[in-house]
Amino acid sequence: MATTTAQLILTSTDLLSDSLSVSAIGTLTGAGNSTGLTGTEGLGRKKLASGHAQYVLFEAGNRTADKAHKIYLKNTSTTAAEYFLITLNGEDMGRLYAGDWAFFPWSAHDSDNDIKIDPSADDMTLEYMLFTDD
């Protein structure tokens, strides 16, 4: 069985008066079961050289609905002001600023549930990976 693990480490020594340390690790499994995810679109990179218009990164219609897909995104820019706006079926999730990453489940619950990306500038590179539960 294929095994994919995701580990998150969150740490802060001085944000609070006591230090914060969170570690979570889990195996990515199918919806409602313990079978490891077996599909991926691979680790990829995308850069729009010009026009920096919003584009569809993942089409919901290509995925089985209401499953346990997982998405990883990273803004590889080193210019602090540059961000990718992540949008989910017209609803803004958030801005991924330079160096930031995101990891989240994606239900692809209907064909409108596309993941769209809008770079704030030209020549920005997004790193991404999708683990699928089709």
Add this chain to the structure above:
Amino acid sequence: MATQAQLILTSDVSGDPTNVDTGLITLTKAGGTNELDQTTGLGRVHLRSTTNKVLFAANAEGNDLAAKVYIINKSEDAALYVTVTINAQTIGKLYGGDFMFIPWSQTDTAASIEVAATNWTSSTGDIPVEYALFHEDTDYLTNA
């Protein structure tokens, strides 16, 4: 006040193994290098309702500022999931043990992040969820 986040992904789904390590990334305010300096702290709730509950209420003052949301389903039952939505738009389902870490722009005051124990029943037991918000808006708390 450095708060840092790291993701490590390892996978043998493909023919060759995949290893992604973001390294420890400092969480910063929008458009600059100043560090995020506020947090709700690490919280925990036990969900026992299929109805959406507001976990983080969007605030106009936070519009397009930087915020980071961490949510984990601490249930040990792989079948029990928490549906996470933003402004009624489903992001995804966190099954037992799953976590998410996302930026949150609070683009409008309807963009609250909500959770629901969608397949909870009185016989499944509660679904424990832990969460934290790191943010920069100084007026995050809702007016009384």
